[in-house]
Amino acid sequence: MLRLAFLGLSLCALPGLAQAQAPSPAAAIAAEACFGCHGPGGQGATGGAAIAGRDKAELAATLIAFRSNERPGTIMGRIARGYSDAEIAAIADFIARQR
Ligand code: HEC
Numbered sequence: 001m002l003r004l005a006f007l008g009l010s011l012c013a014l015p016g017l018a019q020a021q022a023p024s025p026a027a028a029i030a031a032e033a034c035f036g037c038h039g040p041g042g043q044g045a046t047g048g049a050a051i052a053g054r055d056k057a058e059l060a061a062t063l064i065a066f067r068s069n070e071r072p073g074t075i076m077g078r079i080a081r082g083y084s085d086a087e088i089a090a091i092a093d094f095i096a097r098q099r
Contacts, residue, residue, distance in 0.1 A: 023097060027090035030083070034095065037075075041098045056096035063088045 035041060037048035044050030051059065065071035067080035067088075083091065 023094040024090055027087075027094040030087060030091050031094045033079075034091070042095050043098075051095055052098035054096060056092045059092035059095055060088050063092065 037045065038051045039045035039048055042050065042052035063080045066073050066076040069077055
């Protein structure tokens with residue numbers, strides 16, 4: 001019983017440390033939708049530029065520009081319009097971490 005309590009405590013302490021670094025699981029799921037065209041992990045594919053590891057602010061700004069039609073595109077405007085600012089920030093953060 002004591003051992004279980006200790007295990008519980010140490011498990012609680014670890015995620016606290018990890019959380020500052022780890023991207024949200026929701027962002028990982030959302031980014032999967034990008035990889036169908038931009039290649040596994042965003043590494044690039046035929047018809048989809050490599051987006052992995054790019055600067056997160058630049059990625060977010062690009063998506064916001066697609067969303068507002070400030071940057072023209074065939075498909076990205078329609079895709080970007082599906083996401084809020086917070087979602088775009090989370091997706092950009094996740095993709096920027098891909099290597
Ligand atoms: C249906 C295929 C498709 C999907 C899904 C898709 N993209 Fe794209 N992406 C494109 C195409 C095609 C372009 C070129 C611009 C255009 O024609 O819309 C592009 C361009 C981009 C660019 C600019 C690349 C550059 O080098 O100029 C970024 C950044 C980007 N996409 C990010 C994303 C993110 C993030 C997602 C997921 C939320 C995503 N894309 C989902 C097809 C896709």
